[in-house]
Amino acid sequence: MNAPCTQHHSLNAPENLGDPTTFQRLLDEETVPVPEFLRPAPPAGLGDADMAVSRYFSADFHKQEMDKMWPRVWQFVARDEAIPDAGDHVVHDIGDHSVIVMRGDDGVVRAFANSCLHRGIALRPTGGNVNQLRCPFHGFTWDLAGAMKSLPCAWDFKHFGRDRQDLPQVRVETWAGFIFINFDKNAAPLVDWLGVLPEHCADYGLERATTIVHVRKRIPCNWKLAQEAFFESFHVRATHPHILTFTDDVDSQYDLYGDNLARCITPMSIASPNLDGVTQTEVMHDCIAASGRMADGDGDAHTLPAGMTARQYVGEMNRAAYAAASGVDLSHATLAELQDAILYSVFPHFQIWAGYFGNIVYRAMPDGHNPESCIYDVMVLGRHKAHEPRPAAVPVHWLSDDEPFSSAPELGALGPVLDQDMRNLPHMTRGLKASMTGVVTLASYQELRIRAHHHTLDKYLAD
Template identity: 45%
Template sequence: MSTKVTLTDEQIAARDPSDSFQDLLKIETVEVPAALLESTDTYLGSEDIAISRYISQDFFDLEVEKVWRKTWQAACRVNRLREAGDYFVYDIVDDSILLTRTESGELKGYHNSCLHRGRALKRGSGNSDKIRCPYHAWSWDLDGEFKGAPCEWDFPHVNKENTKLPEVKVETWGGWVFINMDENAPSLKDYMEVLPQHMDQWKHEQRFVAAHVEKVIACNWKAGLEAFIESYHALATHPQILPYQGIDNSQYDVWGDHVSRSISAYGVVNPSHNDQFSEQDCLDGMMAMIGSEERPQLAPGQTAREAYALMNLPAANEAAGEDFTDRTTMSELMDSTLYSLFPNLAPWAGNGTVITYRHRPNGNDVDSCIMDVFILARFPEGTESPPDAATFRLESDQPFTEAAEVLGAGLANVFNQDGANLPQVQRGMKSSKKGMVTLGNYQEVRIRHFHQTIDKYLAK
């Protein structure tokens, strides 16, 4: 158990003394979006977090009841449900939700369980003009209305009124289909707080899944998620990025109960390594990251950040069918601006191709989770979205580098480094004598915010 420590205001407010992300925005040559200019500087305490939250089956079971069955969750992309009869099954622990698009174009979600003997009605995804149980052929239309069953004479107690498929709430945002199993849940708009106001300018609904990797990781879902909502770990875990990413002075923000953000600038040497790398080293590092063998030389007086933004601009213009010249910041073309929506969706912001992470429990296993990496590419407004890429699945014993053909070698290597840490985090927590984890006041404030929101749900 840790000892209570009293901190001064100066200690609480301590930040890396180098230029902040907000200082970088001051050198932009176009108008900076208001969302990027926000900086919350939030202090949420210095208390340790109990390790039992990550390894206890009792705590896990409470999360299932109070968190997973009460929150809005991104189940799939709208692209999966484009045509009438398209369906997609979203599984979360023991719950299974069948999503479908009706003949009228409405999106519906049902508990994926036959009202006869309980068999799951569908698996995976596909298209069907009705919902028919494979076990005894009880059937429903896409609107969930009971259509009949063999030998109906044997079920005089069954009628259309008491045999309608139970629904869950379904709404959409940013090209995602969200579900909520709580009949009394607030609207998705209210739940998302500031996120749409911040993110809608980057048009996530105008994107398709260019790549999707789903991997089982041998750690609790929270430990997996937390590795991607702080940049502090990169100093030790991802040393190859220090020539071109500002880790020490990443910005961390939280809003309300459900939304947080971190921003780490690309195209700058990590502040504590400024004496080790030049601007040219910075640009060379970014070219290596994207797998390019080219090493363009900086023009006199040009920074790596300026050069890399110019390189990214043509691809962003082509993908969007727009000309971003003179109306996009360098930050929107390259920085890691990572939001999160409680409990488990983490979308990047920006005008180029972006990443979204999702972490969820792997069935009932407190010691493993499923991590999804979605690469979302833009398509021109007014055109039809390309189809989403197929899912590339990895088991816990398969490294991310086996998905290098999908993610690219540089990104796969970064995820591989994280993947090597996380099973050892779970193992180490189980052997901890301290029984607690200690968090930084600023760099890990998103993790503290995340746990405080969990506690609010558990208390309901």
């Protein structure tokens, strides 16, 4: 049966487990040069102060975010391949803002306020493809660059000057095929916002990536809770016990790079120190079968050669498959970059698993003005060869509120893992409201990405 091994393993007492230097020791065993950016970037100056529980459900706090933070940050909207042709567009909603992100006849991606300049009706209810933007109420029409084409009864609008007739635009910038918008015309460029992320990902071919999985679902929790569910790995023992045989959870490395960028690196194809007695064969089998990110998902189809570790085998399996898929020589790639969970988070709501293939992207968006609901996206990126045309992105698979992620077959082994995370979140809100201390207490190291996220958020709310 192609499933994680069910052999019983004794659990070690959790109190004294965890060694954040483990990943660096694994890097020292690499047989190829190790990129300097995989070395630690120690955090400093965050402190250990508790946080008020109301940050996760207060309507007033949510309003402050909407008024002071969201209009001033770079927001991830879509992948470039989701709107490949002229007239292709997506509608991006955040609070009361609605934006049409559209590719023009000239190939340029622009973002327009989703509001008719006549009486304000939304021009587009959803994404799709059009050859113009036409108001459904009175027929005012704009071209794909936002210039007015048709003004009905123009004789009656002499006061509507030509300088007012084009659709207002929102800033749009891209990195490696990711499209971002910002309502703040004075904000620093996206490349500054991303910090060292483009440099760290320069060799991963993300500009040749294409979306092979895109699943979206409404989650009954605050958007920050959904983001933070993936900000640390030491929840694995309690939430994802079935992946302990190949996930070195409490030995993860955590790094910070200024206000907007943070990282967690969790070694894979290594048994968790929470378990005793896991064999290398089990590690190999379970990592292939249950991780959802490796080049193959059939653990039963592989036999671990004598003298080879599971980490070496899975890494070399991925090296061969990823090189074939991308048409790129990966002989220089580290085992870490070929399999480990190297997860970057960009403030406020964008996360990406770095590496040469199978990059998972997460995004949590507030669900209108409801502080206890969010829209959650999970994407998986593949690659195409440089000389081949870019495949179109798969359509978004919207799950109903009652459908689990495991009902989306394209997610494979990721679906059940996501469901385990999502099952915690409604109980998070309930428990936060029931708190008699009124505060959340965070770990100093393993939850530093959560603390950093709130430190940055507070800087916007303080202005």
